[in-house]
Amino acid sequence: MLNRAQLINDAWTLALSGRLSTDVAMATLSYLHKENDVLVWITPATILNDVMRRLTNTAAYDALKKYIRCKVSQQYKHHLLKQDSTIKELQANELFSALACIYGIEDCLKEAHRQFSLWRNNSSSYPIDRHFLGIISCYAVAYGGWNVWNFAYE
Known part of the structure; x- marks a missing residue:
């Protein structure tokens, strides 16, 4: 895993x-859709967020976002279906829910809303759940329209 x-x-x-x-x-990311270990995913999640910030307003931004979405989508579905309450599984659910919403996976955005x-x-x-409050609030407000934003503001 560390390797x-x-x-x-x-x-x-x-x-x-x-x-x-x-x-x-x-190429080091090509297998990530099969990687179930949340500890391995923390590294590329951090790196890719940085790379995406660097690519904002470039032609490569949308292509990389689509690529990441494909990698994250399977993991989001995999971990969402698991009902384990272990700390590691909770971390995985939190990470993949955040990544799924960040990269615009429709199921995540709908669930947040x-x-x-x-x-x-x-x-x-x-x-x-306090582990998901930030994710849910952020994306519900971002995609929920004026009434949701106003409710959160008040």
Whole structure:
């Protein structure tokens, strides 16, 4: 596990410093849709968020976002269906839910909006798990329109 994360980290560190081709660094991500270990995913999630910020307003931005969405989608579905309450599984659910919403996976955005709406209509009967409150609030407000934004603001 550490070796896989370290390989990704090293490749991207070298690529971002200009000492390795970006194609080689991208190749380290090719298997991620099969990687179920959340600890391995933390490294590429951090790196890719940085790369996406660097690529904002470039032609490569949308292509990379689509590529990441494909990698994250399977993991989001895989971890969403697991009902384990272990700390590691909770971390995985939190990470993949955040990544799924960040990269615009429709199921995640709909779920964030659904949970926020339930909470908004009856917060005492439907509390949002504290691990997901930030994710749900952020994306419900971002995609929920004026009424949702105004509710969150007040």
